[in-house]
Amino acid sequence: MVLRAMRLSFIGRISGAFLIGTFFLVAVGMLAGTVLADPLPSWNEGAAKQAIIKFVNLVSDRSSPNYVTPKQRIATFDNDGTLWSEQPMYFQGFFALDRVKALALQHPEWKDRQPFKAVLENDMKALIASGEKGLMEIVMTTHAGMTTEEFERIVKDWIATAEHPRFNRPFTDLVYQPMLELLAYLRENSFTTYIVSGGGIEFMRPWTEKTYGIPPEQVVGTSIKLKLEMRDGKPVLMRLPEIDFIDDGPGKPVGIQKFIGRRPIAAFGNSDGDLQMLQWTAAGEGPRFMLLVHHTDGEREWSYDRQSPIGRLDKALDEAQRRGWTVVGMKKDWKKVFPFQ
């Protein structure tokens, strides 16, 4: 009996040790898996990817003098050309033209009136000839004169149905897979990710949470004035045809201060319109990270920089090279551009 009990106990211990051993092996394997899993799988190995990971590790290391508290880990992203494409024109431009066409039934007079006539006839030459005044008239006609809730619904409907002319896909399919991974990676490391875009704030908010994981309160953009009115005894916010704030170029640091009230420690852009945001970010104390997306991939996306009327990257490219900011070459650095590719 005693011998048998000892044997059973021995076997029990053996199998206990085996189980414990297995458990530790699995646990260690899981930990190693966590540590070793590539957070940026669509990025080629190279200087850009290394610089991102090095920066995130640097500010997350509690024992380092470069440690940054999670609350201070503010990262700001331009949208057009940085998170999604911007060619052959800003996607909000397609929205405006589509809206003119949708509203034309209620405006028979547009058939004979510029700049609307040009839009309805797809006459881009005449549209461009209408100049800034003509374009502003199209923007205000399509973006103002309704409540904020009505505009939100209009944007949601459009983004769900409109297609990009080159790819014949929804515009939100033309987001950059590597940047989605970067947003997620930063958030996993306790960064708060903001959009700071020259695009319309209320044009972006209806879809940024689903597309990028960025909620409305973390979207900064260009705005028109709002006015509180009563309609059928209920308060509504009317969108007025008057510019409130232009969140582009020197406006980006202003927008950051207004909306966030803290200076970012990392900023991501792709054009001269982002230069001041990157300079403002770089001018803070402590570790900093500045990155430009360089559109170098005419096959998978578009190739443009210093001469492009849309998303011109000229002065900011020089500044990046002078100051050692990270420049991402789409063709060289990205395994994949769009999620569907």
Next chain:
Amino acid sequence: MVLRAMRLSFIGRISGAFLIGTFFLVAVGMLAGTVLADPLPSWNEGAAKQAIIKFVNLVSDRSSPNYVTPKQRIATFDNDGTLWSEQPMYFQGFFALDRVKALALQHPEWKDRQPFKAVLENDMKALIASGEKGLMEIVMTTHAGMTTEEFERIVKDWIATAEHPRFNRPFTDLVYQPMLELLAYLRENSFTTYIVSGGGIEFMRPWTEKTYGIPPEQVVGTSIKLKLEMRDGKPVLMRLPEIDFIDDGPGKPVGIQKFIGRRPIAAFGNSDGDLQMLQWTAAGEGPRFMLLVHHTDGEREWSYDRQSPIGRLDKALDEAQRRGWTVVGMKKDWKKVFPFQ
């Protein structure tokens, strides 16, 4: 031997059961303690406290049709008169007058020039006689003409050293203990708490995190224009003497839409300047909570409402009574007003 072993085993089981029993009693006690601990200890039992707790439970109950996801649990708070006192004048007014006195050395001409002369001679009658134009001159002289970083330092220095004339204490001591508990209670229940105040956004941001647990990016307020400039090769944001946005009355729903981009489900104010914020909150779908702080305690704080030039509560009080919004009587509903009392 066998018998003794059985006895020991029996005792072991008994004491084991005793230990387990004790453990469970302690655990249940702790749980009960957690559940039963009063989240609002400075609030007297009564309709206001009950209404708050009922609302929080309502929106947090996943099985209820009134359940609200944490992301949608936006609560907006006025500041002056709702989170801290506002008598005998808005505390930012004391800041402005103190700044005139501090700057007077650099402006010898102010001795003979209104409205500055009135401030330097503590001549409130002459100051009021200078009218809105005079007051605006004082505001702009003391709030503009420096960088955002310089202004932040000025506010921090002032808030750390200035004292309220009645209580001879720092102004941040004059915050309402029951409201601090309410802010914490809401955040514990996954609400995001915003300040939406007529006060200056950059006057509040330097101290709201420490005082209320509300970080800069959750502060909405009145602002002056900012302009990016280069100074010694570094970008700075200059504060310009020009109003950008007035976050009061009908401006509050506008500020909420601009900065937050979501409609609150709960709003807290104390004056007619908060009426539109409460109406805007009430007009949304789903469960809503609107609360007014009524200053009824002349002993511990101040007593004022319909006739007060500062923090007038007249139309909003009528509307609250008509619509069944919660009205908190400071004297009746609060055990304690300030933390130091």
